[in-house]
Amino acid sequence: MVAMPATLQDTHEAVFCSMFRAHYGYVCHTLLRLGVRESDVEDQAHELFLAVHRQLDSYDDTRPLRPWLFGFAVRAASAYRRLARHHHEVRTDREVASRGPALDAESEAHARRLVLEALGAISDLGKQSVFVLHELDGFSIPEVAAALGIPLNTAYSRLRVARQEFRRAVLQLENEEET
Numbered sequence: 001m002v003a004m005p006a007t008l009q010d011t012h013e014a015v016f017c018s019m020f021r022a023h024y025g026y027v028c029h030t031l032l033r034l035g036v037r038e039s040d041v042e043d044q045a046h047e048l049f050l051a052v053h054r055q056l057d058s059y060d061d062t063r064p065l066r067p068w069l070f071g072f073a074v075r076a077a078s079a080y081r082r083l084a085r086h087h088h089e090v091r092t093d094r095e096v097a098s099r100g101p102a103l104d105a106e107s108e109a110h111a112r113r114l115v116l117e118a119l120g121a122i123s124d125l126g127k128q129s130v131f132v133l134h135e136l137d138g139f140s141i142p143e144v145a146a147a148l149g150i151p152l153n154t155a156y157s158r159l160r161v162a163r164q165e166f167r168r169a170v171l172q173l174e175n176e177e178e179t
Contacts, residue, residue: 016053023069024049030070033132034077035120048076067139067147074129074148081125114173121169122162130155131162 027048028041036044051072059068122128126148133144145155 012056016056019052019056019065020049023065026066027069027073030073030132030137031077031080033116033119033136034073034125034128036077036080040080044076044080048072051076063146064139064143066137067133067143070129070133070137071147071149074125078125114170117173118166118169121172122165126150127158127162127165130158131166134159135163 024045027045031041031044031048032038048069052069055072059065119128119132122131129148130141130144133139133147134141139147141155141159142152144159145152148155150158
């Protein structure tokens, strides 16, 4: 591997440090929504940013950064979820409770827990990723498809199925609470 000139390396490091500071919170929040336990989010985020650092030269700065980072988060969450030790762990109310001030903290914690559980009920990470990027992060479906490297029609199809699964999960969870 050829070493970069000192000034280019300094610029590379400055860009990375700025990216880390600006998007660390987003990455942690995204990992949590993709099924990484709160107690493991920080470690997973650091591992993710190590991968980002290695791939920083491949980033096209004419495209939005968050969908690119989301792709790293999807891969990190997928690897995390494959580990057997994470399959039977249950989140506590503390892990899904709101961190910011809320009008009704109990209602906020309940809503967050419901959303996280319903997200977890979406049958696969591909559908879940499209749902989170579009419905929660507000990216257009063409942006989602580009960020995940999937055909546009596949993104629309995954979104449709994920919405159905999410609705079904919310209804089921609400019915279980009533009984």
